[in-house]
Amino acid sequence: MRAIVYDSPRSFDVREVPTPEPASGEIRVSVIQSGLCGTDLHLHEGQFMASFPFTPGHEVVGRVDALGPGVTGFFEGELVTVNPNSACGVCSYCRMGRFLYCSNFTGIGSSRPGAFAEYLVAPSSQVFSVEGMHPDVAVFTEPTACVAHGMDTLRPAPGSTALVIGLGPTGMMLAQFLAASGALTVTVADAVNFKVERALSLGLHDGIAMDRDDLVASLARLMEMSDGEGYDIVVDATGVAAVVEGCVSLVRNGGTVLVYGVADENDRVSLSPYEIFRREITIKGSFAEIDGFPRAIRALRTGRVRTEGLITHRYSIDRYQEALETLRTDRTAHKIVVHP
Ligand SMILES: [Zn+2]
Ligand SMILES: [Zn+2]
Structure with missing residues (x-):
């Protein structure tokens, strides 16, 4: 089969590798498409648990191709x-x-062969039926599962007010999941206007396009939109250190800042310990997920998290470099999917 293989940071090619055979308890999945996300950019640079050689791709939708010995509960061709x-x-x-x-946490697409390939093998315990869903919706299951874990971390109180900064696909889904998980109002912000408009069209309450060159003015506007009080919950979904600092100034006394975006490992922020103490601010992180899939599938099936219009670009694995460049630089890109 054909697969993307990295031998070292920034060095990959599309090559012919043996088609994996499902061992006992495993399922071979024929890949339809996989989502590309910011994590893949970090992996490209050799960060984020990358162990070489490896094949990236961790947001997969496909069909059951072969069942290993002992696997029950799935049928060939099942989505x-x-x-x-x-x-x-x-x-x-x-x-x-x-x-x-887990000290030995493993991930398909980072420490185990991933989905930017024609086939993928996984333990049946990690395979979930999405039969009947459109593959363009089901491809969002993994990022939505991460969002479900974000809710476990955050535990939004019923009736809270929330602000989500950063409307990449994951911020977009997080904002919707928050609205379905007890946040009475969810305000959104992003530097790219069409993403804000899309969020409002998906039913979120209020939002602004931020000025990249004048973060202070944008933060002041967001404060105004909360009637000058700040928000109970402020989520950074940008991974930009300066925005994380701004989040602290926008949280209400007793509120919570959730660090959800993937920042560079070497980034640092400056905080006032006195402010954290005096205003009783909680700062939390949320990393990946391990048990979010059932809730993610429910959120997508019920439409509480909607994804229409989010896929803006499609590439074959032969154009993976181009897909990475688009994700990195193209401000019209939202979700990019890769086909084997
Ligand atoms: Zn991802
Ligand atoms: Zn463990």
Whole structure:
């Protein structure tokens, strides 16, 4: 089969590799398409658990191609998605049931062969039926599952006010999931106007296009939109350090800042410990997911998280470099999907 293979950071090609055989308890999935996300840019640079050689791709939708010995509950041709993440079950975190903190956490598309390939093999416990869904909706299951975990971390109080900064596909889904999880108002902001308009068309309450060159003015406007009080919940979904700093100034006393965007590993922010203390601000992080798939599928099937119009670009794996460039630089790009 054909697959993208990285040998070292920034060095990959599309090559012929053996088609994987499903071992006992495993399923081989024939890939229809996989989403490209910011994590793939970090992996391209050799960050974020990349272990070489590897094949990226962790947001997959495909069809069951072959069942390994002992697998039941699936049929050949069934539309499925795959939870990329798994825990070892034996480390100290796993033994406490905190599987996401597993010391030996593995991910399909980072430490195990991923979905920018014709086929992919995964344990049946990580395969989920999305039969009847459109592949263009089902391809959003993994990022929506990460959002479900974000809600576990955040535990939004009923009736809270929320602000989400950054409307990439994941910020867009997070804002909608928040609205379905107890936030009474969800205000959104992004530097790109069409993303704000799309968010409003998907039913979010209020939003502004931020001025990239004048973050201070944009933050002041967002404060005004909260009647000068700030928000109970402020989410950074940009991964930009200066925005994370701004989030603290926009949170209400007793409120929570959620760091959801993937920042560069070397970024630093400046905070006032006195302000955190005096205003009783909570700062939380949310990383990936391990048990979000059932809720994500429900959110997508019920339309509580909507994705129409989010896919703006499609590439074959032969044009992977171009897909990465588009994600990095093209402000008209929203979700990019890659076909094998
Ligand atoms: Zn992703
Ligand atoms: Zn473990």
